[in-house]
Amino acid sequence: MAKLGEVCEVLDSKRVPITAANRVSGQYPYYGANGVQDYVADYIFDDELVLLAEDGGNFGSKEKPIAYRVSGKCWVNNHAHVLKPKAVIDVDYLCYSLMFYDVSGLVNGATRQKLTQSDMRKMEIPLRTMVEQKNIVCRLNKLTELISLRKQQLAKLDELVKAQFVEMFGDVLLNSMQWPEKTLENMANIVSGITKGRKTAEADLQEVPYMAVSNVKDGYIDWTTVKTILATRQEIEQYRLMPDDILMTEGGDPDKVGRGAIIKVPLKNSIHQNHIFRVRLDEQEILPSFFAEYLRHQKAKRYFLGCAKQTTGIASINMRQLRALPTLVPPLSLQKQFAAFVERVDQQKQTVQQSLEKLKLMKKALMQEYFG
Known part of the structure; x- marks a missing residue:
C-alpha cells in the first residue's frame, strides 16, 4: 500500500x-x-x-x-x-x-x-508493479468499453421505438394525422399511493414492496433498489399494482416532470407511494405501450411543464392536472400494431440488458478484488 x-x-x-x-x-x-x-x-x-x-x-x-x-x-x-x-x-x-x-x-x-x-x-x-497495473487497467478498460457499447445499443433501440411511433402516429404535438383527443380521466383509473410515516391503529400489518420515485424513470422501471413498507390489508388491496399499470411521478426535475413507465411484472403484493400516480388504462380505448411512449413525446412533456408548480428547480403536478392530460387516441388496431413492434424491440432490449448487468457485476467484482 x-x-x-x-x-x-x-x-x-x-x-x-x-x-x-x-x-x-x-x-x-x-x-x-x-x-x-x-x-x-x-x-x-x-x-x-x-x-x-x-x-x-x-x-x-x-x-x-x-x-x-x-x-x-x-x-x-x-x-x-x-x-x-x-x-x-x-x-x-x-x-x-x-x-x-x-x-x-x-x-x-x-x-x-x-x-x-x-x-x-x-x-x-x-x-503494484507497472506490468500488473497495466494488466488490471486493460481488463477493466475492456469491461468499461463493453458496458458503454451495451448502453449505446439500448439507446439505439429506444430511438427505434421513438422513430416507429412518429412514423405511425405522426407529430403528436401538432397532431399532424388529426387523431381524436380525450382527457386521460375518460380512459383511465388514476390513484395516488400510500403515505410513508402515516399513523394507523391496525395491528395486523404486512411488509410489502413499494415503488418509490427513484424506481420510476423516463420509460422504464429501475429495479436496483426496491424498499418495503408495512401496510394494512385494505391498503394493499387499494394500492396493489397490476401488470401493465403505468406509474407516473408527481415531481422531479422540470424536464422530467410527468415521467412514466409500464410496470409489466409487479412484485407480489407490491404497492406505490403517494408521490407516484398509478394509471390503469381502459385497454378498449388506449394501450399501455402507446401511452407510455406518448408520455415521452413533446405534447405530454410540454403540457406537464406548462401546468407544473415549480420551486427551487423542482416541478410537480397534481391529480387534477394529470387527469386533464390531453391524450391522442388513434385507432386501437394501429395501437396494437405499435404494441407488437414494441414487444419485439423489448425482447432485444432484454437480451442486451441482461448482458449489461452481467458486465457490471464482473466489473464490480474485479474492482473489489483489485482495490477492496
Missing part, C-alpha cells in the same frame, strides 16, 4: 475557480467535483490527470464515482483535487483505485462533506 501523497503530485495550488458570470465561453472543459461544469476560452492544465472530489462529490455512493480521468487542455475549479501520477503509478490505475474509495472517516462537514488535502494525502491505494 502507498499513501496518495507519495505517488502523486498534488496540483491544487494551480486551480482557479471562475464564477459563472465571469466565464468566457470556449472550447476547453471546465471541471468541478463531478465532471464538466462548462466550457471556457482558456486552460490552466494540459496533462494526463485524475480529478478527485474535494467537496460536493458523490461520497458514499456505490454507483457514482468520486474520481475521474481528464486528458489534455482543461480548466479545474476548487471543488476537485488535481492529481498527477508519478512514474511509479499508471494514470488509469490511479483513477480506478480512487473511483469508489471509501472516504468515510476522512470527509467532514454536516451539510456539504469535504475531503481536505491533508486527509486526501493519507488515502492509501495498492501499489
Whole structure:
C-alpha cells in the first residue's frame, strides 16, 4: 500500500475557480467535483490527470464515482483535487483505485462533506508493479468499453421505438394525422399511493414492496433498489399494482416532470407511494405501450411543464392536472400494431440488458478484488 501523497503530485495550488458570470465561453472543459461544469476560452492544465472530489462529490455512493480521468487542455475549479501520477503509478490505475474509495472517516462537514488535502494525502491505494497495473487497467478498460457499447445499443433501440411511433402516429404535438383527443380521466383509473410515516391503529400489518420515485424513470422501471413498507390489508388491496399499470411521478426535475413507465411484472403484493400516480388504462380505448411512449413525446412533456408548480428547480403536478392530460387516441388496431413492434424491440432490449448487468457485476467484482 502507498499513501496518495507519495505517488502523486498534488496540483491544487494551480486551480482557479471562475464564477459563472465571469466565464468566457470556449472550447476547453471546465471541471468541478463531478465532471464538466462548462466550457471556457482558456486552460490552466494540459496533462494526463485524475480529478478527485474535494467537496460536493458523490461520497458514499456505490454507483457514482468520486474520481475521474481528464486528458489534455482543461480548466479545474476548487471543488476537485488535481492529481498527477508519478512514474511509479499508471494514470488509469490511479483513477480506478480512487473511483469508489471509501472516504468515510476522512470527509467532514454536516451539510456539504469535504475531503481536505491533508486527509486526501493519507488515502492509501495498492501499489503494484507497472506490468500488473497495466494488466488490471486493460481488463477493466475492456469491461468499461463493453458496458458503454451495451448502453449505446439500448439507446439505439429506444430511438427505434421513438422513430416507429412518429412514423405511425405522426407529430403528436401538432397532431399532424388529426387523431381524436380525450382527457386521460375518460380512459383511465388514476390513484395516488400510500403515505410513508402515516399513523394507523391496525395491528395486523404486512411488509410489502413499494415503488418509490427513484424506481420510476423516463420509460422504464429501475429495479436496483426496491424498499418495503408495512401496510394494512385494505391498503394493499387499494394500492396493489397490476401488470401493465403505468406509474407516473408527481415531481422531479422540470424536464422530467410527468415521467412514466409500464410496470409489466409487479412484485407480489407490491404497492406505490403517494408521490407516484398509478394509471390503469381502459385497454378498449388506449394501450399501455402507446401511452407510455406518448408520455415521452413533446405534447405530454410540454403540457406537464406548462401546468407544473415549480420551486427551487423542482416541478410537480397534481391529480387534477394529470387527469386533464390531453391524450391522442388513434385507432386501437394501429395501437396494437405499435404494441407488437414494441414487444419485439423489448425482447432485444432484454437480451442486451441482461448482458449489461452481467458486465457490471464482473466489473464490480474485479474492482473489489483489485482495490477492496
